[in-house]
Amino acid sequence: MSLVGQSLTQALQHPSAPALTPRRVAVIGAGAAGLAAARALRRRGHDVVVFEKGPRLGGIWAFEPDPGDDPLGADPVRPYSALYDSLRTNLPRDLMAFVDYPFDSSGGGDDAWPRFPGHAEVLAYLERFARDFSLLDAIRFDTQVDSITPADGWRVISTRQGRQREEAFDAVAVGNGHYAVPRIPSLPGMGAFPGRVQHSKTYRRPDGFRGQTVAVLGASASGLDLSTEVATVARHVYWCADAFAQLPVEQRVRGNVERTAAVAALLPDGGLRLRNGAELPAVDVLLLCTGYRYAYPFLPSGLVDVDDNWVRPLWQDLLHVRHPTLAFIGIPFRVVPFPLFDVQARWFAALLSGDVTLPEPDTLLAASERRAAELRAAGVAQRHFHQRSLDCYDYLDALCAQSGQPPIPDWHRDLAAAVLAHVAANPGRYRDRPLPTFGPTRVAAGTA
Ligand code: FAD
Numbered sequence: 461m462s463l464v465g466q467s468l469t470q471a472l473q474h475p476s477a478p479a480l481t482p483r484r485v486a487v488i489g490a491g492a493a494g495l496a497a498a499r500a501l502r503r504r505g506h507d508v509v510v511f512e513k514g515p516r517l518g519g520i521w522a523f524e525p526d527p528g529d530d531p532l533g534a535d536p537v538r539p540y541s542a543l544y545d546s547l548r549t550n551l552p553r554d555l556m557a558f559v560d561y562p563f564d565s566s567g568g569g570d571d572a573w574p575r576f577p578g579h580a581e582v583l584a585y586l587e588r589f590a591r592d593f594s595l596l597d598a599i600r601f602d603t604q605v606d607s608i609t610p611a612d613g614w615r616v617i618s619t620r621q622g623r624q625r626e627e628a629f630d631a632v633a634v635g636n637g638h639y640a641v642p643r644i645p646s647l648p649g650m651g652a653f654p655g656r657v658q659h660s661k662t663y664r665r666p667d668g669f670r671g672q673t674v675a676v677l678g679a680s681a682s683g684l685d686l687s688t689e690v691a692t693v694a695r696h697v698y699w700c701a702d703a704f705a706q707l708p709v710e711q712r713v714r715g716n717v718e719r720t721a722a723v724a725a726l727l728p729d730g731g732l733r734l735r736n737g738a739e740l741p742a743v744d745v746l747l748l749c750t751g752y753r754y755a756y757p758f759l760p761s762g763l764v765d766v767d768d769n770w771v772r773p774l775w776q777d778l779l780h781v782r783h784p785t786l787a788f789i790g791i792p793f794r795v796v797p798f799p800l801f802d803v804q805a806r807w808f809a810a811l812l813s814g815d816v817t818l819p820e821p822d823t824l825l826a827a828s829e830r831r832a833a834e835l836r837a838a839g840v841a842q843r844h845f846h847q848r849s850l851d852c853y854d855y856l857d858a859l860c861a862q863s864g865q866p867p868i869p870d871w872h873r874d875l876a877a878a879v880l881a882h883v884a885a886n887p888g889r890y891r892d893r894p895l896p897t898f899g900p901t902r903v904a905a906g907t908a
Pocket of ligand 1: 488489490491492493494511512513514517518519520521540542543544548549550551556603604605606635636637638639682758789790796797798
């Protein structure tokens, strides 16, 4: 059990804040988080407007085959989606699904879809979710939120087809995602590097890497997927991350993929200096799988600040400590995203209906600072403060208990543990290896 989750649950047993009864709620984004928020808020009778700057719902799952000519993904608006052509989920669809809307024929899926489906299936699932819960009429497409400021409630300024509009809302649920602004490491020598530098946000397929020597930077999910895919056509792939620095020599090379320490500097001839002092010969391409930055360009700084990827001041990674009508759906990562969005959204909807009683703002701030201090004491880097993992279930349990929601079923936690073991036992092949079913998800015979 997370210490913080426990102490906050205890704190909520001492109600002190008044119930809130807003009528109009702005939801930013029609990705999975925004859709979950729209459903939860409407179920509680709130009047919801979902602002979506793109032409489609689904957020990153609305795949864009052509990311444009912007290899570092510097444009803050396009592309909307960071997904590559071959992407299949890294969670089985049982765990991906909103808990009460299965990813099978009893919900928004198909029993014959793979357990680890492709992006097109996830988009179809989200489209069915929006249809089945009648959310489409709440979404304003092609409408970008430019600014949100506190003003006896909230003043929201948005732009659609060049025309700005200002409106008042009682509450705001921010679901703008955090896979839009690439994190580009500032490596010495980057300006003089003679090769191509690209971020995974704009990677779609391996064609452009044929015969090339490629350095893939970063050992997270995209680093794993892209180093594997690029290696099918590249001459040689250096996969560089601190996680590999201690690997014994015999485990460093698999096929044409060589795992090395992280890159410390780029050399003028295209070579790389590594953090362990070694140097690699010239590479043609640097493929940065270095993640993303949280960004809230529509919120005034001072209200919300992002400090080395730590968004603050938030309580439970969810609620603004001084403005309890401003919530952020989907900030934690390394979690089960859709169930987490749903639980957070229901929590916020319950709060706005007066069914969650808040401690005083000072208590919220103290709890938020206490969690940061605990993470720091445990040696967690600040940019990982929103990272959870299997303890996300403790976090979800706490939110469910605070807001009168049924807990996430036990099979979910059991399957999550089994998936971690499954991925560790079948690196690179886990998506096509049989995985036991734990819960009610329907899986057609013969489906891995
Ligand atoms: P997004 O999907 O990014 O949606 C945010 C929406 O907000 C977008 O539609 C955007 O256009 C809109 N928006 C942003 N700013 C504004 C504004 N100012 N005005 C109006 N609209 C705005 N999760 C899984 O569960 N399983 C997986 O296998 C998985 N694989 C992933 C692979 C990759 C490569 C990445 C990057 C992520 C993956 N995820 C996966 C995590 C994924 O991000 C979540 O599943 C989820 O889709 C995020 O939803 P979201 O709504 O928070 O954000």
